[in-house]
Amino acid sequence: MKRYFLTGILTIFVYSAISTGTSLNKTLIKETVTIITYEINFNVEISDSWKARSIASRFNNPGNLRSIYDSRFVKYDNLMDGYTALVRDIRYKQLGQSRYCDGNTSITEFIYVYAPPFENNTIRYVENLCRYLDIDRTTRIKDVWDTDLARAIIRVEDPVLYKEMFTKNIEIKEIYSYD
Numbered sequence: 001m002k003r004y005f006l007t008g009i010l011t012i013f014v015y016s017a018i019s020t021g022t023s024l025n026k027t028l029i030k031e032t033v034t035i036i037t038y039e040i041n042f043n044v045e046i047s048d049s050w051k052a053r054s055i056a057s058r059f060n061n062p063g064n065l066r067s068i069y070d071s072r073f074v075k076y077d078n079l080m081d082g083y084t085a086l087v088r089d090i091r092y093k094q095l096g097q098s099r100y101c102d103g104n105t106s107i108t109e110f111i112y113v114y115a116p117p118f119e120n121n122t123i124r125y126v127e128n129l130c131r132y133l134d135i136d137r138t139t140r141i142k143d144v145w146d147t148d149l150a151r152a153i154i155r156v157e158d159p160v161l162y163k164e165m166f167t168k169n170i171e172i173k174e175i176y177s178y179d
Contacts, residue, residue, distance in 0.1 A: 056082075056158040062165065063150065064157050065089060079165060086153065090146045103142030107133075110141050114153070128156045 056062050060076040063086030067074050076082035089098075093110065096102035100113045111126045130137050132152040133144060141149065155162040 054158045054161065056154075057161050057164075062086060062154040062158065062161055063089065083150065083154075083165070087146050087150045090141070090149050090153075094142045094146060101141065103140060105141050106138045107135065107141060107144070108137045125156055129153065132156070 055073050056064050059073050060079050060082040061074055062079060062082050065074050065082075065085055066072060074082075074085070076085065092098050093101040093105070094103045101110055105113075107130060108126050111129060112122055115122055115125045126137055129152050130139075132155055133139075133148060135144060151162070151166060154165065
């Protein structure tokens, strides 16, 4: 069990006003603001067996791919299946077999489709991806190896899972066949 001691200050502002008259002709009699401050201290115990895991990790979906039918995150049987699906998704886009992208799509355009701004910090996503791949934001997706792009996406999506997959010798086989 890990024990955490949390402390903080809670401040509440209470506004009150007293008025007389009808709704059309009100006269303000008294207006007050009361400030109530509490000091908060409490202990939290968290079991060592509990681990906060990301969706990517829980669903074996390192690219956080969504279903085309209901937009929910896809759950795979194992990490290899999730990784394979990510590489294939990238490959289909590189080959122009997607309605969203083709091989001439820039990395920036690709990420705006893959990780849209209403859910992500897309600008930072593109910056990190380009830094990890050592490419420019205008690089076409067909000019990047699909497996390299997949690894960089995993690194941006879930750095902890990336380390587990690629630096701790978990077997991830590269996929070479073009289905």
